[in-house]
Amino acid sequence: MTKTLEIDIRSAEGLKINRRLIKKKKTFAVVKIGEKSRSSDLDDSGGSNPTWNFKSEMPMKGSVQFISIEVFYRTRCGRDKKIGEARIPATDFMGRYSHEGHLNFLSYRLRDEYGDKCGIVNVSIVVKPHSTETTTMFMASSSSSSSETPSIDGYRGRIVTGLPVWRVTT
Amino acid sequence: MGNCLTGDVAGGKQAIGGVQQMPTSTNNAGQNDAVDFFFRSRGQYPLFSQIELSLSASNLIDRDITSKSDPMAVMYLRKKDGNLEEVGRTEVILNSLNPNWIEKITVSFQFETVQTLVFHVFDVDTRYHNVPVKTLKLKEQDYLGEATCVLSEVMTKPNRSMTLNLHGNFGAGVSRKLGTLSVQAEETIASKTVVEMNLRSVNLDNKDLFSKSDPFLRISRLVENSIVVPVCRTEVVDNNLNPIWKPVCLTMQQFGSKDTPLLIECLDFNTSGNHELIGRTEKSVAELERLCQQREAINFVYPSTSHGRNKVLKGQLIVDRFVEKVQYSFLDYISSGFELNFMVAVDFTASNGDPRTPSSLHYNDPSGRLNSYQKAIVEVGEVIQFYDSDRRFPAWGFGGRTADGHVSHAFNLNEALYGDEVVGVEGIMSAYSSALANVALAGPTLFSHVVDKAAHTASQSLSQNSPKYFVLLIITDGVLTDMAGTIDALVRASDLPLSVLIVGVGNTDFTQMEILDADKGRRLESSTGRVATRDIVQFVPMKDVHSGQVSVVQALLEELPGQFLSYVRCRNINPVGAPAI
Numbered sequence: 001m002t003k004t005l006e007i008d009i010r011s012a013e014g015l016k017i018n019r020r021l022i023k024k025k026k027t028f029a030v031v032k033i034g035e036k037s038r039s040s041d042l043d044d045s046g047g048s049n050p051t052w053n054f055k056s057e058m059p060m061k062g063s064v065q066f067i068s069i070e071v072f073y074r075t076r077c078g079r080d081k082k083i084g085e086a087r088i089p090a091t092d093f094m095g096r097y098s099h100e101g102h103l104n105f106l107s108y109r110l111r112d113e114y115g116d117k118c119g120i121v122n123v124s125i126v127v128k129p130h131s132t133e134t135t136t137m138f139m140a141s142s143s144s145s146s147s148e149t150p151s152i153d154g155y156r157g158r159i160v161t162g163l164p165v166w167r168v169t170t
Numbered sequence: 171m172g173n174c175l176t177g178d179v180a181g182g183k184q185a186i187g188g189v190q191q192m193p194t195s196t197n198n199a200g201q202n203d204a205v206d207f208f209f210r211s212r213g214q215y216p217l218f219s220q221i222e223l224s225l226s227a228s229n230l231i232d233r234d235i236t237s238k239s240d241p242m243a244v245m246y247l248r249k250k251d252g253n254l255e256e257v258g259r260t261e262v263i264l265n266s267l268n269p270n271w272i273e274k275i276t277v278s279f280q281f282e283t284v285q286t287l288v289f290h291v292f293d294v295d296t297r298y299h300n301v302p303v304k305t306l307k308l309k310e311q312d313y314l315g316e317a318t319c320v321l322s323e324v325m326t327k328p329n330r331s332m333t334l335n336l337h338g339n340f341g342a343g344v345s346r347k348l349g350t351l352s353v354q355a356e357e358t359i360a361s362k363t364v365v366e367m368n369l370r371s372v373n374l375d376n377k378d379l380f381s382k383s384d385p386f387l388r389i390s391r392l393v394e395n396s397i398v399v400p401v402c403r404t405e406v407v408d409n410n411l412n413p414i415w416k417p418v419c420l421t422m423q424q425f426g427s428k429d430t431p432l433l434i435e436c437l438d439f440n441t442s443g444n445h446e447l448i449g450r451t452e453k454s455v456a457e458l459e460r461l462c463q464q465r466e467a468i469n470f471v472y473p474s475t476s477h478g479r480n481k482v483l484k485g486q487l488i489v490d491r492f493v494e495k496v497q498y499s500f501l502d503y504i505s506s507g508f509e510l511n512f513m514v515a516v517d518f519t520a521s522n523g524d525p526r527t528p529s530s531l532h533y534n535d536p537s538g539r540l541n542s543y544q545k546a547i548v549e550v551g552e553v554i555q556f557y558d559s560d561r562r563f564p565a566w567g568f569g570g571r572t573a574d575g576h577v578s579h580a581f582n583l584n585e586a587l588y589g590d591e592v593v594g595v596e597g598i599m600s601a602y603s604s605a606l607a608n609v610a611l612a613g614p615t616l617f618s619h620v621v622d623k624a625a626h627t628a629s630q631s632l633s634q635n636s637p638k639y640f641v642l643l644i645i646t647d648g649v650l651t652d653m654a655g656t657i658d659a660l661v662r663a664s665d666l667p668l669s670v671l672i673v674g675v676g677n678t679d680f681t682q683m684e685i686l687d688a689d690k691g692r693r694l695e696s697s698t699g700r701v702a703t704r705d706i707v708q709f710v711p712m713k714d715v716h717s718g719q720v721s722v723v724q725a726l727l728e729e730l731p732g733q734f735l736s737y738v739r740c741r742n743i744n745p746v747g748a749p750a751i
Contacts, residue, residue: 086699097629097666103741105665107693107701120693120701 001062003100004128005093007031009040011051012071012110015083015119021048025073027083028052029121033060033067042074048119057128065090069121071110084110084118093125100129179441182240182264183386185416187272187402187424203500204727208556220358221279221325222423224399225260226270227291227336229349233312238265238443239293241314242303243351245275248286248318257287259303262294265443267349272400273303276358277321285321289351291336313338315348321355329397330355354399362498363422365455367462368491369404370414373484374470377438377446382409384439385448391424392431392452401425401432406439417491420455428456434487436470447472449483462492498745500731503738504557506745508637512554512563513627514598515620516543516583517646518570520611522676531647531676532606542675544599546645546712549722550673551595554643564590564627565598568620570609577612579619614651617644618659621670625663632667637746639667639734648678653685654697660686661696664703669733671726674711683709704736705729 009029015022026042027050040054060067066089072080086108093104103126110119225243233239242262246254258275279285293312315336324332336348369387377383386406390398401424407413425432431452437445449470453461461468467486474481504510522543523530531542540548555561565583572581582590583601585608592601624642631638650656660670672687674680687709688694694702708729715722738744 088700089698092700097625097662099629099633102632105703105740107703109695109699109701111699 002059003062003094004057005033005060005067006055006057006126006128007067008055008124009052009069010122010124011049011053012119012121013049015048015050015071015110017073017083017112017118019116019118022073022083023047025075027071027073028080029054030070030072031056031058031067031123032070033058033064060090069108069110069123071119071121082113084112086110086121088123088125094127098127100127102126179264182262182441183384183406183439185403185405185418186261187400204557204731205724207501207504208553208723208727211556219279220276221321222274222276222356222358223324224271224274224354224356225289225351226268226354227349227351228268229347230267230269230291230314230336231348232267233293233314234295237441238267239312239314240264240295240298241266241269242292242294242306242311243271244290244292244308245277246288246290247277248288254288259306261303262298262306263443265441270400272403279321279325279355286318287321287324287353288316288318289334289353290316291351315351317351319353324353324355331397354397356393356399358423362496362502364419364495364497365422365425366417366419366491366493366495367458367489368415368417370412370488370490371436371470372412372467372486372488374411374413374436375448375483375485376411377448382411383448384408385410385413385436386439386445387415387418388435388437389418389420390433390435391426392433398433421497425455428459429454432458436485436487449485451487458489459492459494462489497739498748500734502748503637503734503745506747508639508746509559510557511627511638511640512558513624513640513642514547514554514563514565514583515580515617515642515644516547516565516567516602516605517615517644518567518605518609518611519613519615519647520569521613521615521649522611522647525606525611532611534603534606542712543602543645546673546675547598547602548595549715550643550645550726551598553723553726554641555595561594562591563593563598565592565601566590566620566623567605567609568617569611569613569615570605571612572609579616580623581609615646615649616652616655617646617650617672618652618655620644621656621659621663624668624670625659625666628663628666628668637743639737640669641730642668642670643673644670645673645675647676648674648680648683650682653682656686657694658696658698660707661694661700661702664694664706667737668706669730670707671730672707672709673726674709674713677713680709680711683711704733706733708733 009031015027028040028042029052030037030039036058038056038058040052043050043052066087068085068087070085071083073083074080088106088108092106098104103124105124107120107122109117110121112118227241230239230241240262243260245257247257249255257277260271261273263269263271291314292308293314294306295312296306296310298306315338317334317336319332319334324330331352331354333350333352335350338348371385374383374385384406387404388400389402390400393399402418402420404415404418407415431454433450433452435450436448438448439445449472451468451470453468467488470483470485470487471480472483522532525532525534533541535541566580567583568579571577583605584592585605592598624640628640672683674683686707688705688707710725715725
């Protein structure tokens with residue numbers, strides 16, 4: 001089952017190279033699901049606390065275990081060098097605490113190729129509900145009132161129909 | 171001696187005061203919505219008013235070698251036992267011996283007590299760029315001097331401002347001139363209106379020799395008697411005569427009213443600290459709004475003494491965007507119908523001591539005296555009954571061996587198989603007493619199960635889209651066995667509408683709890699690499715409450731409004747029924 005993920009890579013903090021905070025390097029982030037990847041624009045102010053606010057929508061197959069966020073910096077020659085990577089397990093935004101449509105704010109530790117800590121990246125992820133289901137947005141929209149019709153909660157507005165199956169042992 | 175050579179230039183260039191505010195300002199020592207509401211409902215009206223102090227200093231001594239000091243002021247209140255309690259800090263100003271700090275410190279002016287304020291001025295040598303000022307370690311900075319005054323004295327002076335001489339002991343018997351510190355007091359107006367503007371400039375003059383100017387804006391408020399109070403500063407844009415600054419967010423407290431004239435100065439940043447004035451203009455917020463709507467620009471003016479008339483410059487200030495927003499307070503949400511749901515978890519581990527011995531925290535005194543846990547439940551219960559309207563609390567115990575012989579870390583206190591709720595504080599007390607009789611104290615002390623249970627409840631309410639916020643109260647004697655597991659559970663729960671209040675009874679060392687509380691700025695990190703989205707823990711040691719230093723209401727509710735607001739604001743959740751902005 002393929003779902004659509006809306007990912008917003010918001011910012012990063014404390015970016016380090018070789019255990020030292022970076023100054024004046026322009027950085028960008030790349031989100032990768034399986035083979036597909038999307039990159040953000042360069043952060044102009046540079047430095048170790050960049051803000052990207054990069055929103056993108058990507059499809060995600062149900063079998064995907066994790067998505068990865070990589071942070072690169074661009075050298076003056078134009079080459080891109082990797083600072084670090086974070087892996088987001090799919091269960092963090094799908095599964096027990098968050099359901100479809102919930103806006104998840106998540107932060108992860110970035111680690112470089114040697115495994116050293118090199119910063120924190122902040123993202124927000126929404127798993128978009130399927131278009132065939134009624135799209136009641138669970139992101140608490142500002143005009144929602146608490147006196148909506150209750151009862152069909154958890155089923156996102158659909159009526160559940162089913163046939164009871166009885167088993168009578170005689 | 172860290173950065174004594176040039177100072178932290180990046181830190182000096184950052185914006186102060188006007189960028190998107192965090193829901194809880196670090197210097198808000200005075201007002202806590204939740205606490206005030208609690209007392210007012212009982213007819214206890216607070217006899218104080220909120221005061222905001224602006225500080226500036228002159229002729230500070232120079233402690234850095236090739237540059238000037240980078241001063242920061244810290245304000246303390248002297249308590250009854252003589253100890254100093256920190257109230258707030260200003261920001262750090264780069265390379266200045268005559269700093270005019272922008273960050274204000276709020277304090278509640280209590281009419282009937284003598285409040286002694288102590289100010290310490292430090293030269294910051296460590297990095298402070300993007301570091302919250304609260305987390306700077308004072309021991310690592312250079313001490314520049316101190317001053318003491320009484321708040322009522324400041325308030326009764328004609329301009330509500332006072333100049334104090336800095337003194338300090340440096341060991342050498344010679345008394346040096348350490349400079350002066352000026353304190354200006356103003357009453358705060360609690361207001362919800364927030365104004366966000368995108369400002370930019372064109373055609374600024376070039377003040378630098380080999381490159382272009384590095385302009386930044388400084389916005390100040392003109393108070394009566396031509397006193398200028400700096401309100402905020404944008405970040406510095408390097409090498410640009412047509413700079414575009416990041417959006418500036420001002421609260422009504424900062425700009426007074428929409429018609430109060432604001433002085434907007436455009437300065438060229440110099441690492442030496444002597445910023446050159448490029449131009450200035452005086453506009454009120456209402457005029458800036460008009461400029462934006464009519465797409466006009468205002469020319470900067472350079473004050474000229476020789477002609478007697480100011481020189482109108484080609485440089486212009488343009489307001490690209492002007493948005494007026496309402497920032498709702500914690501009380502707005504609660505009174506609109508947002509429900510607070512409390513859950514209680516009691517520690518049944520053996521470290522509390524055998525309930526039959528009088529020294530145990532769980533001692534069942536035949537004379538009827540309450541033991542430490544019962545006292546804590548009663549005192550805390552008052553507060554939570556007030557805010558939880560239906561008075562039904564899920565109550566759990568952890569660390570005890572229940573009737574079926576297994577040690578459970580989240581068993582229902584009322585020992586029912588289904589349904590963990592008790593009614594009212596008396597319900598918690600009776601469930602606690604009966605559980606004590608039937609449950610054997612065991613161990614180890616683990617919070618992760620009750621935190622997971624609370625997180626599960628919170629996430630279920632999310633799917634029902636109802637405006638609820640959950641608070642888990644853990645009453646414990648302190649020493650955690652599984653710190654890593656607890657941190658993992660807290661990080662998993664950090665994105666949910668949940669706060670965890672840990673109440674510590676007994677006299678043990680609570681340093682582990684201070685780590686969980688994350689007040690020093692270090693975000694909790696789980697073993698899977700996930701970092702906590704926000705700080706959801708608040709720790710209250712009951713021994714501080716009993717020694718009279720802080721009331722239980724104050725201690726419990728201190729961080730709750732801030733944690734609540736950090737959740738609703740980043741998701742743009744408005745109070746129930748409020749118009750969408």
